Amino acid sequence: MTVDLSFRAFDQHFNVRSAAIIQKEGHILCTTADDLGFWFLPGGRLKRGESSAAALKRELREELNADVDVVAPHIIAESFFSLDHLHYHELAFYFAVSCPPNLPFIVGKDCHHLIEGERHYRYRWIELSPEMLSEIDLQPRALHAHFIDLPPKPLHIMFNG
Template sequence: MSVDLSFSTSTAHFNVRSAAIIRQHNHLLCTTFDGIDFWFLPGGRPKRGETSIEGLKREFREELDATIEVDAPHIIAESFFDLAGEHYHELAFYYVADCPPQVQFVTGEDCHHLEEEGWHYRFRWIELSPTVLTNIDLQPRALHSHFIDLPPLPLHIVFDG
């Protein structure tokens, strides 16, 4: 079995993550899972020996039964945050991708559900407006404006919280 590119110490966790920025009709594809109260972009952790692109493509096959094409990361983000009383350092690669045909565009409700390893994931299109993004907990908040207006390639950003 492959190992995720992450590790934990007694005081903190380190993650490598790849995610897709998929925009359609002024909405952004987001996901969450039961037990948390925030949304994030679909993707996941590459496995040892996988590139961030290979890991992202695998996650989309596994989670959405979909194929995506990406080339260079649009945003590389290093973030430091706390979650459930634990400290995290995450290195994330955000890639722009077109919406796969398997992913329905619907608003106001979930467009896809997934049960994986005891977790229930939900996918939803969230409107890309400052007002809506202010009222929904889409993480990381520091990237909201960059999801609305895509930066030139590539943007490297470091943020705390």
Template sequence: MISVHLQGQRFQVRAAAIVLHEGHLLVHRAPGDPYWALPGGRVEVGEAASATVVREMKEELGEDVACGALLHIAENFFDLSGQRNHEIGFYFLVSLPEGSQLLDKARIYRGIESHLELEFRWFPVNQLASINLRPTFLHASLAADPLAFSHAVQREYP
């Protein structure tokens, strides 16, 4: 995976899935996390970011997804557990297969990331501002109609 420690910071390249269905967005979080994020993971060396999304969805949820258009590129600077992070993120529109068991919006789904059990849930797009979604630029960008490509620079620290 592309994740290195440089000058006291962790630098990583991440690819994430924007899974929208009937006005809802699929998000996940690790146990104890106070925030939600888009499913995805770190890009492997030599791997296209779109392939990362497909691989991560298969690993975490057992779903074969179709990775569509790149919707956002983000330069994200944030602290996590006392560690400064500089992340380059690629955010792709992703569709689930027809008849996927993940399409029931009322359920909470469990997935696996390495040794962590992840919680996956659907939230209405028009209510995203009410949840702690990271990175926060996603609140406005996913509520836009129509959705449009963007480049975001998000800084949680100077």
């Protein structure tokens, strides 16, 4: 069995994940779990020995039943934040990915659902505008402007919060 590239020591948690920047008609695909209270981009943790691109392909196959081409990350982000009384150090690779043809483009309501373990994940197209992104809690907030205007070459960002 493969193991997530993630570990915890006391109240510190280190996590490595890959995420998809999927845009369509001025919107970005976001996901949330009913118990989280914030939105994030689809993707997930790398497994030990797995590349960031392979992890994203696997995660999108599992989450969206979609096979996508993943080339190179647009954004590499190191973030430090707290969640559920744990202090996280997360290394995340954000890839621009074309919209899977089987994913419905529905605005204003959920377009996809996934039950994984005891969690219910919902997927929704969110308008890619500073106004709309400020109205929802899409994490990480420090990347909003980069989701709207994708950097032309890979960008490395470090931030707290």
